[in-house]
Amino acid sequence: MTTTLLRIATAGSVDDGKSTLVGRLLHDAKAILADSLDDIARTSAERGFGGSDGSLDLALVTDGLRAEREQGITIDVAYRYFSTDKRSFILADCPGHVQYTRNTVTGASTADAAIVLVDARNGVLEQTRRHLGVLALLRVPQLVIAVNKMDLIDWDEAAFSQIESEVLVLAEELGLQSTTVIPVSALQGDNIVEPSATANWYAGPTLLGLLEDLAPVQPQGTARLDVQYVLRPQGALAPGLDPEEYRDYRGYAGTLVDGTLDVGDTVQVLSNGHPVSTRIKAISTPAGAAPQAQAGEAIVVELENDLDIARGDTLVAGELPGIQREFQANICVLDPVQLSKGQRVLIKHGTKVAAAKLADINYVIDVADYSHQQAQNLGLNDLGRITVRSSAAVAIDEYSVSRTGGSFLLIDPASGRTLAAGIIEAEHAAA
Incomplete structure (x- = not known):
């Protein structure tokens, strides 16, 4: 049976339960190998989980590094691959900390859909707005909002409806057109793979059911x-x-x-x-x-x-892309450096590598409120708009039309380190 591939990115604020949700999704979809389950069970017992109910610390599914376990945090993008009868998935689990914006950009840059967690107790936070802003900037075509920890507010329908309304308004303002909101409990497994027996007021899809049925994104470019x-x-x-x-x-x-x-x-x-x-x-x-x-x-x-x-x-x-030596683009700085006007870099677009210069730092983007601020430099995790001048003509597309033709990397010509990732798009209110 032929299955389609869906690339998913996950994001959420600190302690929203994102790692537990991903672990629950993989566990209940039977996508964890037996030896991995044994390792998770041993570590769960060390942390005080287990007992008569055999419960597991499902956050360990993605928090696979020992250093992460010891600190109790997730600090990098973790990729997981799994399949169901309907389709195959590549899941990029991005960290929730504000200082790891670059990892969210990395994980979401190739995503067909994104899952953003919201803690039902806290509602939409500044970090939620940050994640939605980044996803809008990257033009992720399909968005799923998982309102987690519903069990901690006794599955309050009114509270869920308030969060759903606020999120949908925000998504519309950002141009995120395809948005679905689902009430879940990652810890108990409600509405992850199986429908909740508690929330009889919710008649929508489960998280996995929705992901299985999302229409695959078709390439639009030439x-x-x-x-x-x-x-x-x-x-x-x-x-x-x-x-x-x-x-x-x-x-x-x-x-x-x-x-x-x-x-x-x-x-x-x-x-x-x-x-x-x-x-x-x-x-x-x-x-x-x-x-x-x-x-x-x-x-x-x-x-x-x-x-x-x-x-x-x-x-x-077919239709020719734009062939330009100078263009504007949105970038995310990936390296602990300060990028400034006049800086010499290499631009890598497709397989072409050419010498280039940052002709201008147009502005930095505040993803907390989506405003544009004047800036002389861009630093690690900053999102900003720049003007690039390349020594060789570059065949560029709009990122919304072609992710490959509309994206590039900036590289340090001396060390070879990747300084920033960029996307080529016309200016938008949210970008």
């Missing part, structure tokens, strides 16, 4: 192949091969981004900012020759014309 390698003949001629064809072979390898590519399609080769038209002669995949390639496949293409193509060039079938 088919593009960022050339990773240029393949040339190597070694002696194999028996049966035509010597002329062997010497003339040129294959361009990369991963197809968005759309589909067919043998015979007309493509534009973007090299140094100047598009040149040609046609696809052949497509190869790990399984052999193919008439068509789908988005996400690693392929090698041959072209009808002999062109000067190198790593970092782009092949596009």
